[in-house]
Amino acid sequence: LYAHFKKAAVASDHGLCSEIGRDVLIDGGNAVESMIATLLCIGVVNPQSSGLGGGFIMTLYNGSTGRCQTINARESAPLGATEDMFVNDTNQSVYGYRAIATPSELHGFWTVFRKFGSGKVKWSRLFEPSINLAMNGFPVSSNLAMQLSDKESLIQAEPTMKEIFVDRATGRVYEEGDIMKRERYGFTLQLIANATDPVDLFYKGGMAQTIAGEITENGGYVDQKDLAGYETLIDEIPLIATGLPGDLEMCGPPPPSSFVITQSIIAVMAGSITC
Structure with a gap:
C-alpha cells in the first residue's frame, strides 16, 4: 500500500500494534517511543517475530538536524560459545536451549527511551496496551497460526511451549481467529513496566537469575555474566x-x-x- 501522511506513520506486521504505536504519537510521544510500544505489542501477538528474548537494530534520523544514528541491540553470543559448538548437530543452533543468545531487546528499549525519548510519555505507558492484550486475550493472526501449525510437533513436545501455544480445549495449537491469552508474559511485562530500573531487574536481578538458571539447567550457554555484561551499541557514524x-x-x-x-x-x- 502507498499513502501520504501529514505528520507520521506507523507500519508493523500487525494492525493492532500499528494502532498502539500511532496512539503513542497522538499522546505526545515521539517515533522512538512509538517504536517501543509497537514492538512490545508484536512480542505479545506475533512472538515468532519479536519479543523480550530477541533484539533489534534501529536507524534513527533527525530531519531537523540531518543527523543519523544507528542502535545495535541485537542478541549476542554467550561467553561460553565456541566456533565449533554446533558442528556435530547443526539443529542445536536453531532449536533448544543451546540456540539461545543473550536477550537484548529490553536493554535496547531502555537505552533509546532514556537517550532519545520525548520526556512526555511515561515508560509504563508504552507497556499498558500490550499488557492488556496479553492478560485479556487477542485473536490469533494468520501469520502466527501458520507458524504454530508448521511447528506443532515441536511445540507439543516442549512443555514450556505447549503451555503457551496449545489450546487446552482442543489439545491442538491455536488456529487463526482463536483468542489466545499470555498471562505469564503479561505479568512479566507488568514487572518491567513498573520497575525503577528495568535493565537492572532483567539483566542483574531476580529475572536474570530465573532466565540464566533455566537456560543453564537445560544445557544452554547464557548465564548471569552474559546478561549482566550486555551493552547496547550506539553508532554516531553510520554507513x-x-x-x-x-x-x-x-x-x-x-x-x-x-x-x-x-x-x-x-x-x-x-x-x-x-x-
Whole structure:
C-alpha cells in the first residue's frame, strides 16, 4: 500500500500494534517511543517475530538536524560459545536451549527511551496496551497460526511451549481467529513496566537469575555474566549510501545488519544500478 501522511506513520506486521504505536504519537510521544510500544505489542501477538528474548537494530534520523544514528541491540553470543559448538548437530543452533543468545531487546528499549525519548510519555505507558492484550486475550493472526501449525510437533513436545501455544480445549495449537491469552508474559511485562530500573531487574536481578538458571539447567550457554555484561551499541557514524536517484542518500547500520544489501536492492529497483 502507498499513502501520504501529514505528520507520521506507523507500519508493523500487525494492525493492532500499528494502532498502539500511532496512539503513542497522538499522546505526545515521539517515533522512538512509538517504536517501543509497537514492538512490545508484536512480542505479545506475533512472538515468532519479536519479543523480550530477541533484539533489534534501529536507524534513527533527525530531519531537523540531518543527523543519523544507528542502535545495535541485537542478541549476542554467550561467553561460553565456541566456533565449533554446533558442528556435530547443526539443529542445536536453531532449536533448544543451546540456540539461545543473550536477550537484548529490553536493554535496547531502555537505552533509546532514556537517550532519545520525548520526556512526555511515561515508560509504563508504552507497556499498558500490550499488557492488556496479553492478560485479556487477542485473536490469533494468520501469520502466527501458520507458524504454530508448521511447528506443532515441536511445540507439543516442549512443555514450556505447549503451555503457551496449545489450546487446552482442543489439545491442538491455536488456529487463526482463536483468542489466545499470555498471562505469564503479561505479568512479566507488568514487572518491567513498573520497575525503577528495568535493565537492572532483567539483566542483574531476580529475572536474570530465573532466565540464566533455566537456560543453564537445560544445557544452554547464557548465564548471569552474559546478561549482566550486555551493552547496547550506539553508532554516531553510520554507513552512508550514495548514488541513488534524485541525489538521495541513505543512512543505516553496519553489519550484522543487512543495510548494504537493502540499499543495493533499492538502487537496482530505481534503475541506477544494472545487473
